[in-house]
Amino acid sequence: MNLTDILVASDYDRTISDEKDSFVINNAVREKINKFSKNNYFVVVTGRERRFIDRLAYGLEPTGWVLENGALIMINDKVYYNIPKSWPKLRFEIGKRLSAERLNFTYGEVIIYLNNVSNNICDLFSDLYEVSVEWNRSDVMIMPKGVNKGNGIKKFAEILGFKGRIIAVGDSQNDVSLFKAADFKVAVNNALKEIKEMADLVLNKDDGQGIIELLDYIESGEIYKLGLS
């Protein structure tokens, strides 16, 4: 078995990190990922912005990051933007519309993020065809159309020149595109029902303990018995 033929693409919130720890990575999970990443490809693929890395994932050293739900790719501190040219103007227009509705939102470098959204805000942008709205439980990310975690990990693999198999692991709606781009789909035990139904493998454990379980399966070769071909 050659582990460099495998790339693990992992979601962050409720996959690597646990809500009970306010999403700060646990030491054992950090150590496991760092050790794995020394000889293998491990990519964190998250809706989060760059500014959260030091706060929540301090000391985590994966092969690289796909941030802002696919819009920003980071390998060895080099950053690649995965966005169309039209986006800055469009983003300004979206911000104006959200402010007019008195909705609270934050700007990332690329995305617009809203926490705890209770209504369907898609109607606000129905005339803007180049916009996509992605959910993560009750949070919303407004993105350029076609930019998502799946597209982000494909670009990452292209930059790396990686041609092997992608194992995706996640828990919620914005991981669907990541699953679609993967050769093998893994759900942590705390994943939403629809994500577990899509998965090739549902882990026995939750959050970061699930990641440790998955990396153990890969390192021992058991992942092949569990369905990876």
Ligand SMILES: O=C(O)COP(=O)(O)O
């Ligand atoms: O919603 C976020 O802030 C990020 O979440 P994710 O790591 O689950 O994509």
